[in-house]
Every structure is written in C-alpha cells, then in structure tokens.
Amino acid sequence: MNRLVVVSNRVPTPGGGAQAGGLAVALAGLMEQRGGVWFGWSGDISNDHSVKSHQDGNVQYATIDLSQSEHDRYYNEFSNSTLWPLLHSMPELMSFDRRNASVYRAVNERMASSLAPLLRPNDMLWIHDYHLMAMPAMLRARGVTAPIGFFLHIPFPSPDMLASVPEAGALIRDLVAADLIGFQTQNDVENFAEAAHRLAGATRLTGGWLHVDGRRVRLGAFPVEIEAREFAATAEHAWRAAPTERLRRSLQGQKLVLGVDRLDPTKGLIQRLSGYRRLLETRPDWRRRVTFLQIAAESRKDVSAYRVLREAVDREAGAINSEWSEPDWTPLRIVARAGARSTMAGYMREARVGLVTPLRDGMNLVAKEYIAAQDPQDPGVLILSRFAGAAKQLGSALIVNPHDADELADALDTALRMSLSERQERWLSCWRAIEGATPVVWGRTFLATLLRVGSGAPANTVSGPKVVPEVVRQRNVFPG
Numbered sequence: 001m002n003r004l005v006v007v008s009n010r011v012p013t014p015g016g017g018a019q020a021g022g023l024a025v026a027l028a029g030l031m032e033q034r035g036g037v038w039f040g041w042s043g044d045i046s047n048d049h050s051v052k053s054h055q056d057g058n059v060q061y062a063t064i065d066l067s068q069s070e071h072d073r074y075y076n077e078f079s080n081s082t083l084w085p086l087l088h089s090m091p092e093l094m095s096f097d098r099r100n101a102s103v104y105r106a107v108n109e110r111m112a113s114s115l116a117p118l119l120r121p122n123d124m125l126w127i128h129d130y131h132l133m134a135m136p137a138m139l140r141a142r143g144v145t146a147p148i149g150f151f152l153h154i155p156f157p158s159p160d161m162l163a164s165v166p167e168a169g170a171l172i173r174d175l176v177a178a179d180l181i182g183f184q185t186q187n188d189v190e191n192f193a194e195a196a197h198r199l200a201g202a203t204r205l206t207g208g209w210l211h212v213d214g215r216r217v218r219l220g221a222f223p224v225e226i227e228a229r230e231f232a233a234t235a236e237h238a239w240r241a242a243p244t245e246r247l248r249r250s251l252q253g254q255k256l257v258l259g260v261d262r263l264d265p266t267k268g269l270i271q272r273l274s275g276y277r278r279l280l281e282t283r284p285d286w287r288r289r290v291t292f293l294q295i296a297a298e299s300r301k302d303v304s305a306y307r308v309l310r311e312a313v314d315r316e317a318g319a320i321n322s323e324w325s326e327p328d329w330t331p332l333r334i335v336a337r338a339g340a341r342s343t344m345a346g347y348m349r350e351a352r353v354g355l356v357t358p359l360r361d362g363m364n365l366v367a368k369e370y371i372a373a374q375d376p377q378d379p380g381v382l383i384l385s386r387f388a389g390a391a392k393q394l395g396s397a398l399i400v401n402p403h404d405a406d407e408l409a410d411a412l413d414t415a416l417r418m419s420l421s422e423r424q425e426r427w428l429s430c431w432r433a434i435e436g437a438t439p440v441v442w443g444r445t446f447l448a449t450l451l452r453v454g455s456g457a458p459a460n461t462v463s464g465p466k467v468v469p470e471v472v473r474q475r476n477v478f479p480g
Contacts, residue, residue: 002124002147002451004036007115009075009131011040011063014056030443031059037123038062039115045071051114064114066107073103075131076302083130085305086165088266088360089157093305094164101167105134112138119144124450127178129153137174147454149180149446151222154362155389156188159195169199176200176212180450182222184362184389189219218453222446223393224363225437228372231345235373238346243339248350251291254329255416258351259294260344260366261358263336265309268359268385268402269296273316273332275357275408280324280331282406283413288329290416292355293347297338310336348373353415354382356390357402363389367397371430379427381415383408396429 006027031038035058042052042063053062066074078100085093112135119125125148127135136148162168172195175181183189193210196202202212210217238244247256257276261267276292296313300306317334324331339347348354354370367390370382382397384390391399398411418426 001034002122003120004031004034004447005115005119005123005125005146006031006036006038006128007111007125007132007135008038008040008128009079010043011038011061014059014061027439027443030440032057033440035059037118039118040064040111041066049110049114051118053118062115062118064111070103070107072302073100074107076300078104079131080300080303081305082165082167083133084154085265086162086168087130087152087154087157089155089161090265090360091161091164093265096165096167098166104167108132108134108138111135112142115139116142116144119146121146124447124454125149126151126447126450133171134174136177140177147180147450148178149182149450150175150178151182151446152188152362153184153224155185155360156183156191156195158191159198162191162195163199168195172196173200176202176210176217178217179453180218180220180446182220182446184221184223185392186221188362188389189221193219218449220449222442222449223389223437224365225434225439225442226365226368226372227438228368228431228434231369231372234342235345235349236375238342239349239375241342241346243343244346244350247293247347254288255290255352256347256350257290257292257353257355257412257416258347258370259292259296259355259357260348261294261296262299263296263306263310263313264299265305266358266360267296268357269294269309269313270316271359271402271405272355272357272408273313273320274405275402275412276332277316277320278405278409279412280320282409286413286416287324287331288326290331291329291333292331293333293335293351295335295339295344295347298336345369345373348380349375352380353412354380355412356382356388357385357400357408358388359385359402361385361388361390365390367394368434371427371434374427374431376424376427376431378420379423381418381423381426382430383411383415393433394430396426398426 037060039062042065044065045068046065047067048065051062051064053060081095123146125146127150129152136150176196193204196210197204200212202210205211208219259272279286317332320332321330348370356364356367358364367382367384367388374380384394384397384399385402386399398415400407400411
C-alpha cells in the first residue's frame with residue numbers, strides 16, 4: 001500500500017481534544033486507519049526552522065514553526081486577506097500587496113524543502129487548501145515524482161474574478177503541477193478549468209482532464225461529508241444532557257432558531273440578522289414565541305475585516321434587542337465563543353429551525369450536521385443558502401438568497417409554521433442524501449482516483465468529469 005502524506009496549513013494535535021478545524025475532522029478517521037505522515041505548520045511562532053516530528057500510533061506528525069513575519073504576511077495577509085475573499089468572490093474585502101505574495105511563496109518553498117527529505121519512493125501526497133496552492137510546483141522542482149493530489153475546501157471563483165489578483169496566474173500554473181485537483185462542487189471544477197485555460201494555457205480535454213505543459217491533469221468534484229450516523233447518536237445523547245436542558249428551560253416553551261458559524265464575513269451574519277429583524281417587523285405574532293440563538297465563534301482576530309465584522313454584528317444585535325426586547329423576553333442571543341461539538345449537536349436537535357445562510361461557501365458541514373442531529377419523529381427545518389455547496393445535496397431544505405431580508409423572513413415564517421408531516425418529508429429527503437456517506441469514504445475515493453491518475457490508469461469510473469463513489473451519489477450529487 002502506498003504511504004499517505006497529508007499536507008495542510010495546520011496539523012492537529014494528537015490527543016489534544018478539539019480538532020484543528022473541519023479539515024482535521026474530515027481526515028482524522030482516514031489517517032488513523034491508513035497511517036502515514038501529516039505535515040504542516042505547528043501553530044507556533046518562532047525563528048526555529050527545524051522540523052519537529054513525533055509518532056502517534058501509525059501516524060507521524062511532522063511540523064515546522066512560522067516566524068512572526070511569515071505568520072503575518074503568509075497567513076494573516078495573503079492567505080486570509082487576499083486569497084480567502086478572492087476565492088469566495090468577495091473582492092470588496094480583499095487587499096493585495098506584492099510583499100505578502102512573496103512571503104506566501106517563500107513559506108510554500110520552505111514547506112516543500114522541509115517535506116521533501118521525509119518522502120519515500122512509493123508515497124502519495126495529498127495537499128489541502130488555499131494556503132498551499134503553490135506547493136505542487138515547489139515539490140516538483142525538488143525532484144518529487146510521487147502522485148500529488150490537491151483539494152480545495154472552499155469555493156473557486158470565476159476566471160474574471162480570479163484575474164483581479166496579479167499573483168493568480170502564477171498560482172494556477174503552480175497548482176497544475178499536481179496530478180489530481182479536487183473541488184467541492186462541479187461549478188468549482190468548471191471555474192478552475194476555464195481559469196487554467198485562460199491563465200495557464202491549459203487545453204480542456206473530455207472527461208475532466210486538462211492538458212498542460214505536455215502532461216495531463218485530472219479535475220473532479222469530491223463533496224466532503226460528515227459521519228452522519230455518529231453525529232446523530234451524539235445529538236440524541238447531548239439533547240438529554242445538562243447544557244441542552246438548561247437551554248430548553250431558558251426558552252420557556254419558545255421555538256428556537258439556531259445559527260452556528262465562525263465569525264467570518266462569508267457567513268452572511270449581518271444579512272441573517274437583517275432577515276430575523278424583518279420577521280419581527282412583519283410578523284408580530286412571533287414576538288415572545290421565538291428566540292434566535294447565534295453562535296458566532298471569533299476567529300482570525302488579527303485580520304482587520306474580522307474585527308470590523310465583530311463590531312457590526314454587535315451593533316446590529318444590540319439594535320434588534322433594544323427595539324424588540326421585553327422585560328421577560330430577549331429575541332436574540334449572541335455567543336462569540338466556540339462550544340463543544342457535542343453541546344452544539346444537542347442544541348441543533350433542540351432547534352426548530354437551523355439557519356445556515358453563507359454568502360458563499362465551499363460546502364458547509366454545519367448544514368449536514370443540523371440534518372443529522374434531528375429527531376426523525378419531530379425534526380426541525382433547515383434554511384440553507386443557495387450559495388452553499390451543500391445546497392446541491394440538501395435540496396429539500398428551504399433554499400434562500402441570503403442577501404434578501406424578505407426572503408429570509410418568509411422562510412423563517414414558513415419553517416416555524418410548517419406541519420409535522422412536511423417537516424418529516426423534507427428531513428427524510430435530506431437525511432437520505434447524507435446517511436451513507438462518511439469522511440473516510442470521501443478520502444478513500446479521492447485517493448483511489450489519485451492512485452489511478454498517478455499510475456497512468458484511466459481515472460474515470462463514472463460518466464462525466466465528476467468522480468464520486470456510489471455511496472456518496474445516493475442523492476444526486478458537496479462543501480468546502
């Protein structure tokens with residue numbers, strides 16, 4: 001069996017409790033089963049350029065530190081202030097500085113130089129996400145001939161949007177040094193294929209292939225999944241636990257609307273609050289009968305756009321509560337701290353409405369978690385943005401345009417009034433889309449495709465450019 005080498009910006013701490021983001025949750029089971037090397041940034045800031053390594057079970061965790069300058073320019077600035085808004089098609093939040101782009105490339109170079117000596121002849125490499133888009137070419141320049149796969153967990157924009165960053169063409173050319181490039185949705189595949197044609201001179205072939213610089217590169221859509229049955233069991237147990245019981249008592253019989261997000265400009269939090277405000281304005285009969293709890297865990301506090309967003313959310317939340325609160329009822333509760341995953345699962349099961357309305361999202365696993373958390377006998381209703389990758393799978397949710405406050409208010413009113421039979425029907429359709437898929441199946445499917453592509457064997461096992469396992473395709477096929 002080929003050894004798996006996973007490369008990501010952050011490496012999860014073995015036995016450290018909460019995983020370091022959605023990537024770790026998706027990959028942890030696969031790595032535990034298959035073994036190999038997980039390489040990336042340690043999360044520490046120092047001037048030590050050595051590689052730190054330790055073994056946990058059959059997985060070797062190898063990490064490097066970043067200097068303060070590298071952290072600021074590679075991570076805060078270019079990755080999160082340039083690429084993140086660019087790839088989410090939000091240019092109004094984007095800043096570009098050539099010095100940051102240069103440090104981004106230098107960090108990708110250093111990671112490639114640190115990783116290359118750890119590799120063995122039969123390894124397979126799987127590089128993850130927008131922080132490391134230059135790394136496939138950096139590894140090839142160091143003589144690495146192993147199969148290289150790359151997966152983007154967030155959306156990929158149109159070529160016209162991409163061209164607004166001068167560095168974009170170089171990054172596309174670096175990325176097509178990989179053998180397989182995976183995305184959350186077919187729309188992302190199409191956007192990348194066209195961008196590679198325009199910016200890297202690639203020729204589009206049939207079956208999801210590109211021809212560039214005398215070699216072929218495979219593209220495909222691989223929707224990221226959750227462990228739905230496991231999350232359902234967690235939610236059922238957590239619903240009876242003390243945190244959910246305290247929340248339930250505090251509601252005093254009111255219906256709960258729940259949002260669970262990172263505090264991020266892409267999540268549509270201001271637009272979501274505007275929709276809830278419109279509900280209170282236009283449907284006064286819901287006053288004192290509904291409470292909206294928004295969990296908005298702070299992240300990336302060093303990025304100015306996130307600080308501005310926190311202030312805007314606080315202002316809007318304060319305005320809603322100031323205008324609509326009564327002595328014994330607060331219509332909106334905001335929590336800016338992350339909670340335990342099990343606690344969130346219990347809250348999701350309690351909520352009559354799950355409000356997942358990003359302005360743009362690769363997949364959005366929270367939407368799938370909300371569906372998995374529901375009581376099949378008395379399920380809640382998912383309201384889901386049409387701009388989330390999960391909308392392709394969860395079409396029986398109430399699909400909305402998050403920019404339209406009236407449409408959000410209408411959907412909230414519909415969800416809160418929905419009959420039990422319709423709630424059950426919609427939930428069952430969504431559940432069938434996710435019940436058989438797992439992160440491990442997702443990972444195995446990507447790696448099986450990479451192995452075929454890397455060995456020169458035909459990679460198409462289904463018609464068209466999308467390569468998705470049958471267990472994942474049970475509902476028409478992600479969310480990143």
